[in-house]
Amino acid sequence: LSLALCCKVVNLLLCFGPALWCYQGQFSCEETCRDPSHWVGQFPNCGGLRQSPINIVTGKAHVNSALTPLTFLGHNEPINITVDNIGTSAHFSLPQSVRLSGGALPGHYRAANFHFHWGHELSPGSEHTLNGERLPMEMHIVHIKEPYGSLAEAEHDVGGIALLSFLFEESADDHVHLDTVIEALGRVQGNEMVNFRLSDIVPSAAELHSYYRYVGSMTTPGCEQSVAWTVFQKSLPISSRQVPIVSKCRFWTGKPMVDNFRPTQPLDGRVVYKSNLGNPLLSFSPVCYVLLLAILYAFNLLQH
Structure with a gap:
C-alpha cells in the first residue's frame, strides 16, 4: 500500500472504534491514534462553537474596564x-495553596497544575497565536473553581475552570529559572521538584495587568x-539554546515530545476582550463585574 492509501485506511478504522488521541506530530500509519482533525x-465537544486555542487579533479585542488586575496567592x-x-504532555502538579481570584472571574479558584505546549527546534509551538503568529512555547496554569474538588466536576460549570496562558518569545539570553523546569522534563516520570516558586518563572502580579479574556475550552x-481564558500580553523569554532541550520528554508512543499543540480554532462569533491597558489600577463597582460576566457567558447560555 502507498503511504497515502495506508493513512486513509487508518483514518477509516478510527471512525469505527475508540482510539487514543494524539497530536499531529505523533500521527502516522503505524500509530492508530486520532490526530486533532x-x-x-x-469527543463531540471538540467540534463545539467555543473551542480553544484561538488566534487573537489584538487590534480587534474590545477593551473592558471590568477586567481589573488578578489576585495571585502562593506564587511567591x-x-x-x-x-x-501523562503521555501527551508533562504535568507539574500544584498544591491547593496556589490560588487565583479577581479579574472579573466568577469566583475563587485553586490551582491544579501547569504544563507547556511547544514545537520543535525549527518550528514554534504555542497554542494561541497573536495576529497569526505562533510563538515558540506556551505555559498554561490550570485552576479549578471552588468548591469543586476536581477538573471533572468543574467541567460542568461554564466558568468552572480558569486557565492562565503565558506565551514565550525567543530571546538572546536564557530564562535562568526555566532550566530547572526543562531538566525536570527530561526525567519526567514521578520526578519531584522541591522549593519551587511559580514567581521564578512567571512575572510579578504588577507586570500582569495587561491581558486578553475570552470564553473557550x-x-x-x-x-x-x-x-475562562486569560492570555497575558507580557511574554516570557526562552533562548534558542533552551528550545530544543524541551523535546527530551517522550510521548506515550516513545517518540520525542514535539509539536504538542492543538491548531487554532474558529472564533465562531465570540468576542475577545482586553483589560484596560491605559489605567489598570482603577477600581470598579460590582455592577461592572456582573455586566462583564453577562457578556462573556451569554453566548454560552444561548447554546443550551
Missing part, C-alpha cells in the same frame, strides 16, 4: 511539586467548553 469523532511561596508524563480531549 479527528478528535471530534470520539516555596512549594514541592511532582512532575508526571480545554485544548485537549474532551475539549470541555468550561474555561
Whole structure:
C-alpha cells in the first residue's frame, strides 16, 4: 500500500472504534491514534462553537474596564511539586495553596497544575497565536473553581475552570529559572521538584495587568467548553539554546515530545476582550463585574 492509501485506511478504522488521541506530530500509519482533525469523532465537544486555542487579533479585542488586575496567592511561596508524563504532555502538579481570584472571574479558584505546549527546534509551538503568529512555547496554569474538588466536576460549570496562558518569545539570553523546569522534563516520570516558586518563572502580579479574556475550552480531549481564558500580553523569554532541550520528554508512543499543540480554532462569533491597558489600577463597582460576566457567558447560555 502507498503511504497515502495506508493513512486513509487508518483514518477509516478510527471512525469505527475508540482510539487514543494524539497530536499531529505523533500521527502516522503505524500509530492508530486520532490526530486533532479527528478528535471530534470520539469527543463531540471538540467540534463545539467555543473551542480553544484561538488566534487573537489584538487590534480587534474590545477593551473592558471590568477586567481589573488578578489576585495571585502562593506564587511567591516555596512549594514541592511532582512532575508526571501523562503521555501527551508533562504535568507539574500544584498544591491547593496556589490560588487565583479577581479579574472579573466568577469566583475563587485553586490551582491544579501547569504544563507547556511547544514545537520543535525549527518550528514554534504555542497554542494561541497573536495576529497569526505562533510563538515558540506556551505555559498554561490550570485552576479549578471552588468548591469543586476536581477538573471533572468543574467541567460542568461554564466558568468552572480558569486557565492562565503565558506565551514565550525567543530571546538572546536564557530564562535562568526555566532550566530547572526543562531538566525536570527530561526525567519526567514521578520526578519531584522541591522549593519551587511559580514567581521564578512567571512575572510579578504588577507586570500582569495587561491581558486578553475570552470564553473557550480545554485544548485537549474532551475539549470541555468550561474555561475562562486569560492570555497575558507580557511574554516570557526562552533562548534558542533552551528550545530544543524541551523535546527530551517522550510521548506515550516513545517518540520525542514535539509539536504538542492543538491548531487554532474558529472564533465562531465570540468576542475577545482586553483589560484596560491605559489605567489598570482603577477600581470598579460590582455592577461592572456582573455586566462583564453577562457578556462573556451569554453566548454560552444561548447554546443550551
